[in-house]
Amino acid sequence: MNSIEVNNLTKTFGKFTAVDNISFNVKKGEIFGFLGANGAGKTTTIRMLCGILTPTSGDAMVGGYSIMKESSKVKTRIGYMSQRFSLYNDLTVEENINFFSGVYNLPEDKLKERKKWVLSIANLEGKEKLLTGSLPGGIKQRLALGTAVIHQPEIVFLDEPTSGVDPISRRNFWELINYLSNEGVTVLVTTHYLEEAEFCNNIIMIDQGKIIAEGNSKELKSAHIKNKMYKLESNNPVEVMEQLKKADFVDEVSIFGNNLHLSVNEKLKEKNQITSFINQQVDYKVNSIDEITPTLEDVFIHLLEKGKKKVV
Amino acid sequence: MFKRTIAIVKKEVRQLRRDVRLLAVIFFFPVMLLIMFGYAVNFDVKNIKVAIYDQDKSELSRDFINSLNSSEYFNIIGFINNYGDVNKYLDQKVALCVVVIPQDFSKKINSNQETSIQYLIDGVDANTGSIVQNYMFAATGQFNQKVNSKILAKNGLKEFTPLSIETQFWFNPDLKTTRFLIPGLIAMILIITAVITVALSFVxxxxxxxxxQLNVSSLKTIELIIGKTFPFVVIALMNAGLILLAGYIFFGVVVKGSYLLLLFTTLIFLTASTSLGIFISVVSDSQQVAFTAATFVSLLPSLILSGFVFPIDSMPWIIQLITNITPAKFFINILRAIILRGVGISAFWDQIIYLLIFIAIFVVLASVIGKRKAESV
Incomplete structure (x- = not known):
């Protein structure tokens, strides 16, 4: 059963097409990753699915309701949390919870039960009277998620929920997302941390408003990266990358910190060829070369490169 | 629907309670303005400094000088003995007016001839200058009458004045500026606090x-607006009460008309101010912009164009037309009618209609621009 069905959704702002004719389905209870660079159209899509932005054309069914015709019904079925953790910093933890349950019209006994639940997932039991503004980012993020789902929606949209949060809090937050998903809540999450996407059941990648790939992370890797990948460490990765681009056995090369990831074709017979090629050209040291399994980041960069080549 | 609105009201009140600085400003500001305007802005002219150049030095001229001195409007600060000093007194602002009595003053009057007195008035402040002139005219007229009746009596005749003027100032019998200012002050303070607090709260x-977050919830726009503005409307009403009370304590201004009517019209005016505040919150994206715009839009017109200080009737027609941009204009008319004249709704129903038109215009503008902006982000 699908929680979200998106059909040919398009949104233009004047001459600029932010979302270009996208279609996808999200199954009930799954964690659905929505990947793309900043400005790729993720937030615009989510805002349309939440019913706060009207699509230029196309439609989507969210929780069984059309966002074009029944956006107010859609709003009762969803929860939403943005990267800004929209809580009131000048209210206490409890006042925030009370306020959002009031906005969602929860009855008194339900409020008690849900308040307990929110406090427990945010690890804030006994700290109801603290001002929200004084909480650390990770805790605030969990509280924000708790209040966003206080009315127990069947679908929750998380728009870059982990930006600006430390790695440990991020990891804990993903456990929380998993927990929600196990409870049967459909989670649609956007992120530009590609390693987070590995936790998603299904992923779509979006660039310039268009879907460029979809599937689970294994499918994405095997479908788009057929070549072997090598990780190369050098004392001057930038120069080395420039040289490697000229090599006939290299299809793609991209930089990851101090390392280079190269995708090589069948012309490469053995690893040593790479070192000798570099040594012929420049005088930089190559510290190590190892074969690696591609990450989603490699897939994403590969797809973007491919897109660029097409344009040229 | 009601429960959601109440949740918002509760939240707003909690936030307000923690914002001590804003609260202090909201309640301190009106009292400060009242005292400032009540005591400092005073159009009454009293104790005008007058210097006398009495070239006659007769009984009659002294009589005239005494009549000036006994009124509370004039304060004779000195006597001059030559023309050179006349310039000095006026140049150095020692006197606002110099009265020159000619040498043959008593001689001419006693021989039933016309004579004249010269008033040299400092006209830098045109307003005060013309008030001084009026007072001097009145004083001269009184003196004329006195002399006339004396001469007539001497000849065995009774005084006869074909036309006598009996002026009575209604509604503000002593022509006190403060009484005239209080309604304007209420309007100005209400519009400033309402527009600024509402605009800032939304932005x-x-x-x-x-x-x-609220847009994504099933909250309706009207619930949000009512919930968010209600606390500020209550605060504005409290402010209005505070000013009325202070106006009574400090300046003795009492409300002559109906309090119920006062409350009703104030609510309409607050709705107008709130719609202006919401409009500003729609067009501005940061609190800074909103604060500047709200201050500009609420303070300046309600001070200059509302008839609060400067009478609208004496403005050129094009400016008179522009005065309609501030709802304070209509509300001041209403307030003066209720507080000073004590009249009923039949005297100012048209002003209420204008206020309603104002509300309609800004509600439509705010929602049209708001929708357009929501679709372009």
Whole structure:
């Protein structure tokens, strides 16, 4: 059963097409990753699915309701949390919870039960009277998620929920997302941390408003990266990358910190060829070369490169 | 529907309670303005400094000088003995007016001939200058009458004045400026507090991203607006009461008309101010912009164009037309009618209609621009 069905959704702002004719389905209870660079159209899509932005054309069914015709019904079925953790910093933890349950019209006994639940997932039991503004980012993020789902929606949209949060809090937050998903809540999450996407059941990648790939992370890797990948460490990765681009056995090369990831074709017979090629050209040291399994980041960069080549 | 609105009201009140600075400003500001305007802005002219150049030095001229001195409007600060000093007194602002009595003053009057007195008035402040002139005219007229009746009596005749003027100032019998200013002050303070607090309250939510959270919820726009503005309307009403009370304690201004009518019209005016505040919150994206715009839009017109200080009737027609941009203009008319004249709704129903038109215009503008902006982000 699908929680979200998106059909040919398009949104233009004047001459600029932010979302270009996208279609996808999200199954009930799954964690659905929505990947793309900043400005790729993720937030615009989510805002349309939440019913706060009207699509230029196309439609989507969210929780069984059309966002074009029944956006107010859609709003009762969803929860939403943005990267800004929209809580009131000048209210206490409890006042925030009370306020959002009031906005969602929860009855008194339900409020008690849900308040307990929110406090427990945010690890804030006994700290109801603290001002929200004084909480650390990770805790605030969990509280924000708790209040966003206080009315127990069947679908929750998380728009870059982990930006600006430390790695440990991020990891804990993903456990929380998993927990929600196990409870049967459909989670649609956007992120530009590609390693987070590995936790998603299904992923779509979006660039310039268009879907460029979809599937689970294994499918994405095997479908788009057929070549072997090598990780190369050098004392001057930038120069080395420039040289490697000229090599006939290299299809793609991209930089990851101090390392280079190269995708090589069948012309490469053995690893040593790479070192000798570099040594012929420049005088930089190559510290190590190892074969690696591609990450989603490699897939994403590969797809973007491919897109660029097409344009040229 | 009611429960959601109440949840918002509760939240607003809690936030307000923690914002001590804003609260202090909201309640301190009106009292400060009242005292400032009540005591400092005073159009009454009293104790005008007058210097006398009495070239006659007769009984009659002294009589005239005494009549000036006995009125509370004039304060004779010195006598001059030559023309050179006349310039000095006026140049150095020692005197605002110099009265020159000619040498043959008593001689001419006693021989039933006309004579004249020269008033040299400092006209830098045109307003005060013309008031001084009027007072001097009145004083001269009184003196004329006195002399006339004396001469007539001497000849065995009774005084006869074909026309006598009996002026009575209604509604503000002593022509006190403060009495005239209090209604304008109420209007100005209400519009400033309402527009600024409402605009800031909405823009803050926009800036912090909480507005988006509320947009995604099933909250209706009208619930949000009522919930968010209600506390500020209550505060504005409290402010109005505070000013009325202070106006009574400090300046003795009492409300002559109906309090119920006062409350009803104030609510309409607050709705107009709130719609202006919401409009500003829609067009501005940061609290800074909103604050500047709200101050500009609420303070300046309500001070200059509302008839609060400067009478609208004496403005050129094009400016008179522009005065309609501030709802304070209509509300001041209503307030003066209720507080000073004590009249009923039949005297100012048209002003209420203008206020309603104002509300309609800004509600439509705010929602049209708001919708357009929501679709372009």
């Amino acid at each position: 803050r939510e926009k800036e912090k991203g909480t507005m988006e």
